[in-house]
Amino acid sequence: HSALPEDLHLRPLAQDDYSRGHLDVLRVLTSAPDVGSSAWSERFDLMASHPDHYYPIVIVSKSTDRVVALGTLFVEFKFLRGNAKAGHIEDIAVSKEAQGKGLGKRVIEALTGVSEGLGCYKTFLDCSEENKGFYERCGYEFKGVQMSKYA
Ligand code: ACO
Known part of the structure; x- marks a missing residue:
């Protein structure tokens, strides 16, 4: 694939991305109330203390110094398939x-x-029906049904 535009930088989530509007972008997806910078940092530090499991990334605009896109890979350790690992997006x-x-x-x-x-x-x-086409464009294919129970 082609290089990102010069203004954009894709990198791991950083300790000070709270101030770059990380939660504002997350709010495009779902409820992400402003927990304040110290609670945000606590959660960042918790994830950073499990570097084998959490891989949060962002795309930042250099000119505005704001987060414009984000996502996380969560790596789950398993017994099956010979102590395999599975990656959750x-x-x-x-x-x-x-x-x-x-x-x-x-x-x-x-x-x-x-x-x-x-x-x-x-x-x-997991995604909604309306995002199925996006993930297909990314090379993913439909597989089964997700079940949830919200607390
Ligand atoms: N349906 C079908 N195709 C789509 C859709 C869609 N909803 N959205 C994008 N595409 C296509 C694009 O046309 C493009 O096609 P191309 O490769 O032929 O050019 C391709 O998918 C890539 O699109 P992008 O431009 O990379 O999509 P974008 O940057 O807008 O990101 C996203 C898509 C993440 C769904 C964005 O619109 C968004 O943030 N939506 C709100 C939050 C959300 O729903 N997030 C996903 C939740 S699921 C999860 O988190 C695991």
Whole structure:
């Protein structure tokens, strides 16, 4: 795939991305109330203390110094398939203004690349019916039914 536009930088989530509007982008996906920078940092530190499991990434605009897209790979350790690993793609969002420019696809490609590089035997995700086409464009295929029970 082609290089990202010069203004954009894809990198791991950083300690100070709270101030770059990380939660504002997440809010495009679902409820993400402002927990404040110290609670945000606590959660960041918790994830950073499990570096084998959490791979949060962002795309940042250099000119505005704002997060424009984000996503996370969560790596699950298993007993099956000979102590295999599975990669879960979670919490994908692109800011409203930046949608439709290929950034979501870049996030999925990057996270899938990390998952495969780590040797995960599969990479998978849950999505709504309306996003099915997006993930198909990213090379994913429909597989089964998701069940949830919200607390
Ligand atoms: N249905 C069908 N095709 C789509 C859709 C869609 N809803 N959205 C994008 N596409 C296509 C594009 O046309 C493009 O096709 P191309 O390769 O032929 O050019 C390709 O998919 C890639 O599109 P992008 O421009 O990379 O998509 P974008 O950057 O807008 O990101 C996303 C898509 C993440 C769904 C974004 O619109 C968004 O943030 N939506 C709101 C939050 C959300 O629903 N997130 C996903 C939740 S699921 C999860 O987190 C595991």
